[in-house]
Amino acid sequence: QVQLVESGGGLVQAGGSLRLSCAASGIIRSINAIGWYRQPPGKQRELVAAIGSGGRTNYADSVKGRFTISADSAKNTVGLQMNSLKPEDTAVYYCYIIQYTTYYWGQGTQVTVSS
Numbered sequence: 869q870v871q872l873v874e875s876g877g878g879l880v881q882a883g884g885s886l887r888l889s890c891a892a893s894g895i896i897r898s899i900n901a902i903g904w905y906r907q908p909p910g911k912q913r914e915l916v917a918a919i920g921s922g923g924r925t926n927y928a929d930s931v932k933g934r935f936t937i938s939a940d941s942a943k944n945t946v947g948l949q950m951n952s953l954k955p956e957d958t959a960v961y962y963c964y965i966i967q968y969t970t971y972y973w974g975q976g977t978q979v980t981v982s983s
Contacts, residue, residue, distance in 0.1 A: 872973065878979070885950060902966070917931065917937035
């Protein structure tokens, strides 16, 4: 069983930066992907950024050039550096891991960007 705990959300003005962090614990092996989704108010959950098993990164078009995902396998953490934040980035951000074919999710952290 894998447990994920996010931290680092909060309120920031447009143009500002935040860094999210996710700590994974439990039996962590055969990870096919790790990354972040977000769910804006009244909308469906959407992929923000991910790192595949080969280390390849993938970003949503809306965050390319502004967000950077990173992972530390020794510490079992994944981070999301978010720069040049926009009000439309406001959402609950969820860390996730795909172990084999099973998704594990964190509890989510709120990011609010004021205009």
